[in-house]
Amino acid sequence: MDVPTHSVQDAQAYDVPILPTRYVTHFLRFMEQYGIRPPALLEGTGLDASELETSEEGMTMNELLILLRHASELSEDERLPFEFGKQLDINAHGLVGAAVLWQNDYFRLVEMIIEYERVCLPIHDLRLTLKDETVQIQLHDIWDLGSLRSFMIRIYMGSIYELSRHICRDMLLEFDTPTNLTPEQWQTAAPEAVIRFNAGAACATLHPAQHTASSIGQELSSFLARHRSRQDLKASDDHSSVTERVRRQILDDPGLNCTLERIAQNLQMTPRSLRRHLQTEDCSFRDLRNEIRCHYADRYLADTRMPLSTIAYKLGFSDQASFTRAYRSWTGRTPGQTRRRI
Structure with a gap:
């Protein structure tokens, strides 16, 4: 190439x-x-x-x-640039302070960050159009990237996906390039979006959900609590350690996708191989996930007013009762008791 x-x-x-x-x-x-x-x-x-x-x-x-x-x-894995783009969230752009200022208008924050990307990531131009309840973000080339254009577009799309998924009831991501992967494989990278390839243009079409001011503030409070948790549990710089690689995966998404099978796939291993590597490093996937989920739960309980059912969902539990049982086993108290102590 x-x-x-x-x-x-x-x-x-x-x-x-x-x-x-x-x-x-x-x-x-x-x-x-x-x-x-x-x-x-x-x-x-x-x-x-x-x-x-x-x-x-x-x-x-x-x-x-x-x-x-x-x-x-x-x-x-051709999904890798998309996965990197997903990590370009508010934290990566250095705009956590802006998130606090814009707590009553999450979509305005996303709009502002896209404008920020146009300046700080001037590889493609991002053009926003709003029609009725539909928001469209179209990518336009500024530089001649040749065959590397597809790689860069996937980074942008991953970032748009991560910044927008909290406020959209549905999302369509269209790439004007081909792919060798199946729709099911791409669905693992963007479960909350429909993805199409070989489209006429590189474009994201968003349909924002109807949020009240309180629910928007709640979502941002959730983000900020997650950001503080990631800072508290910041992984080490030892990238050779399988435990640390798994830790980073869990920190990025402790929810429903946080399974041994999914993380093994992300790390291009078999579940059996991943489990064996963790055992060699005196670690278990279950203990590592529980440690991080417990810390996230404490932050959500302390820093947000999210209902317990919402916290349960964000941490990958099927219902509030399952979350309460797990939290009691981690801490010796119920989520409600922790929240009342604050």
């Missing part, structure tokens, strides 16, 4: 720093979870991962194209 070539008049633009380094370092850490180390991704860019941590200069388009080429060639 070759990096696109550019005319002489374009060359100068492709050598101007455009991408903030925090997105690059975030991407390097993400790929490392899948066994792809920074030196392999940065080869040929002249950049060093440790220098990127402190640099404020940014990455040029030419350097980004080399990085994307390596990532595309080394990735075994």
Whole structure:
């Protein structure tokens, strides 16, 4: 796979720093979870991962194209860029403070972040249109990405999906590129959306749910509690540890998708192999998941007014009674007792 070539008049633009380094370092850490180390991704860019941590200069388009080429060639699962995009939530954009300010209008926050992406991720232009109750976000090319365009579009779509899924009753994500995966395989990456490939344009069509101001505030309170939990339980930098890789997966989604089978699939292992690796590291999937769910539950109970049934759903329990039994086994008290103590 070759990096696109550019005319002489374009060359100068492709050598101007455009991408903030925090997105690059975030991407390097993400790929490392899948066994792809920074030196392999940065080869040929002249950049060093440790220098990127402190640099404020940014990455040029030419350097980004080399990085994307390596990532595309080394990735075994074409859903990987979409999964990375899903991690570009409010926290990744550094806009947690803005989330607090916009607690009464979640959709305005999403709109603001998309505008923010246009400035901080100037690879594609994002054009918003609103008609009746339908919101459409269409991606338009700014740069010649060649065969790497599909990789970048999937990053954008993953980010749009994660930022919008909390406020949508349904969502359609259309890619103007092909895929080798089945609809069922893509459904595991975006269970709350319909995904189509070979469409006429790269476009997300959203139908926002009818939220009251209180329910919007509740959803943002939930997000902020989840953010604080992830900070409290921040995984170590030991990406070689299977336990830490599993921990990161659970931290990202402790809900219904948090099963041994699903996480094994995400890590490209069999459930049996994953269980064996965890045993070798003196860890069990059940204990790790319970530890994280307990911490999330404490945060939700302390920082939000969410009903217990909603907390139960967010933590992957089939009903409130199951959550209450589990929480009592973790802490020796009921969720209601914990909330009354605060």
